[in-house]
Amino acid sequence: MKISQLKNGIFPKPVPICGVIGDSQGALFGQGCWKGGDIKATYGTGSSVMMNTGDEIVISDKLSTSIAWGVKDKVNYVIEGNINFSGAILKWLVDNLKLIESEKDCSDLAKQLSSNEGVYFVPAFTGLASPYWNSKAKAAIVGMSVNTQKAHIVRAAQEAITYQIRDVIEAMKEAFNIDIKSLRADGGATKSEFLMQFQADILGVPVYVNKLEEVSALGSMMLAGLGIKIWHGESEVLNLIKHEKSIYECYGRKRERKIV
Template sequence: AEICRRVEKTGAAEMIRKKTGLALSPYFPASKLAWLKENVEGAEALAKKHALCFGTIDTWLVYRMTHGTSYKTDYSNASRTQLFDIFEQRWDEEICQLFGLDAQDLAEVCDSDSCFGETDLDGFFEKPVPIQSVLGDSHGALFGQGCLEKGMIKSTYGTGSSIMMNIGETPVLSTHGVVTSLAWGMQGKISYVLEGNINYTGAVITWLKDDMELIQSPAETEELCRKAEADDSLYFVPAFTGLGAPYWNSEAKGALSGITRTTRKAEMVRAGVECIAYQIADVVNAMSQDAKTEIQELRVDGGPTRNQYLMQFQSDILNRKVLVPDAEELSGIGAAYAAGRGLGLYGDEVFTRLKRQEYAPKMCEEIRVRKYNGWKDAVKSVLK
């Protein structure tokens, strides 16, 4: 955070946003790389000799799996570093210098479905096999969900959540608090996305279990949600470390508001579950405004999608269909699909393999509007 404040004082924040699509934030790797270089013993000296490799986890994995012969990344991961010009599609020297980094020391950026080298996994395979796909976590899920057309959108529910919309081959800079990134580079073409990252979604359930000790397992939340008072006014804003998209307020603190005499454990747990859906609705609505696209459905994945109460509530608050696939690990599936397609093992028919459960909105308009407005008021109360 201190490094970001230092960069912001140079007046470069807006330039960085316009080139990278990302609001200046310690969330992204640029400031983390700068911190490591400044604080890890010997790093500065190695960097001066151009003997230091900088990268995200994919770069490190590829480097290790190829015994140091391949120092590469793909467009999706490069676009998340806050060092990559997504319009010129290259590392930006000016931004790198602001963070004390040298662009020539960064990994080679390749198409997401190209060959990144070969590996035998330290002898696990009899002969080396190609590493034929590299994708960022959320980008992999977008691809695995089959969101290949402009306007298609998915949400991955994890510790935090990533909501991502395919916006096609022409980038759109957000004016509503989400970020613009590259989806992937495949078969020589670049696709762009809008993305919103939420810090705490599934982690709220972990907090209810481990810290508040209100539940013993995440599976209990669905039954408690159904036992809670049908129409109370309780809201939980999980700003444990500030709020991510679309608010980007790192000073905000969490709040439980609307407590009444009838507030019990069940109501508190339900507020924790419902805040996941509210936060995702905030981001989906922001993306719809930025892309000037009417969203028809939300494709979802991740562990919390097993909670049927949450999925129905998500559909109700969005007033859109929510589609839950019969597989959870869409990020891995997406990378596998990209690798197989890149090698010509199969074509787009692979995307029809997923079976989906559909949730359609059931909540009446008056209740939906009242509930969502109550959430917006709760969020306003924690913003500084």
């Protein structure tokens, strides 16, 4: 990227602008998703699921298409699915229903059950975004019985996050005609071991949880560093990316803890 100069009386010297990137694209870059078919999911208040499509512009009525970044005169494109409610569901359980004292309790509660016993959560508090685009959809908890307990609702809420992510990824696989090999994950809700393991199980691929919750800033720094040639090769930059939590293998495969 060409370096331009910002002249402002606040700074004693001109400040070089070495890289400009959006929030979701920054997370994609910071996760090392640099090739076509690489995919990341950010589990924030809502969720951004983004796939690098390389130099191919992919159009889908279920997803958004935009530029990922341009480096050394080469442009990468992305498809993205945004989800209105993901981590905010867990906050809703704490603040509105007061079912739990903290979002940290979600994983342990969900693990108490061997299944959801037919209880499902549709978190359409503000309608459903990608891939449904139904602004009139309403939230619902269905499948409850006289035996339904707090743990069932907490588990269903976490499962709802993963199902929404999977729906977007299925739309991406259809649009880009590719099978994903893994999912890179970041954001606050990745602290839930149950949620991450369930995500791996229903996708059937490993989920790599980044050491950092906020990977967008890392991606911005990496891009700027490339702009002023702090690093001279991709391998140097990729070494900055750390996944120091569990790598969640899908159900039926060997599960092990690693640092990569």
